[in-house]
Amino acid sequence: MTDTVNHPEIDNRPNAFTQSEIGWTPWLTPLEESELTERHWAGLVDASRSKSPYFMLLARDPEILEARTKTDKDIFYNTRAGLPRADRELSAAAASRSNGCIFCASVHSRFASHHSKRTADVQRLLDEGVEADLGSRRWNAVAEVSAALTATPSRFGPAEIARLREEGFDDLEIADAIHGAAFFNWANRLMLSLGEPTPAAA
Incomplete structure (x- = not known):
């Protein structure tokens, strides 16, 4: 079962649209890198995504995450036509x-x-x-x-x-x-x- 994350009040929470880099925090507990199995790594597709709390939360269902990530990459990175x-x-x-x-x-x-x-x-x-x-x-x-x-x-x-x-x-x-x-x-x-x-x- 996934635990709920208890967060203190976030100071200066972004509340306006911006092109600047901002962060994101989950309300549920993401996986730790030490918990990742070969199945989880395959689901992440890119090893660098283990640094993202969003993808580490989605990695709890690695097969769906893998399909999601490959779809994302094909839509945005496959620019040979279109x-x-x-x-x-x-x-x-x-x-x-x-x-x-x-x-x-x-x-x-x-x-x-x-x-x-x-x-x-x-x-x-x-x-x-x-x-x-x-x-x-x-x-x-x-x-x-x-x-x-x-x-x-x-x-x-x-x-x-x-x-x-x-x-x-x-x-x-x-x-x-x-x-x-x-x-x-x-x-x-x-x-x-x-x-x-x-x-x-x-």
Whole structure:
């Protein structure tokens, strides 16, 4: 059985969207590195993820974590075709901004800025929300469609696809925009239900 973690009051808990690095702490007890078996290491996929309390908590179900991580990597790192990495990260940042996940928004807005060099446009998304003008029709379409999918997935359909087609997206690019938003629509809810953001580690 997983124990509940008792945390003291967190000083300066992040309460605004930011591109700065912040932390995250779980409400349940993650595994310790000394507890990891070969099965757990396989589930982590990347050994470096053993330093993350989030992934060490998810490692309690290593087979699901392995599938989750490989899906994540294929959506965001397999850029041989489809959307460039910056646009994929924008879809994740827009979903996270819409869902109110401060931690995920910080991570993926930082990646979107890094890969696009459009830090001010990304910051506008964080400051003003998914309705903000992000400096190009293409990025506005990614944010709008990601927010629509996040709000009510079952209502996502032809109108959103047409919106992306208007900006010249091909089938693979449309799939990438959907996958980035859909994955983080789920991942935000998981992270929001398992813990909370904290100030960056000193």
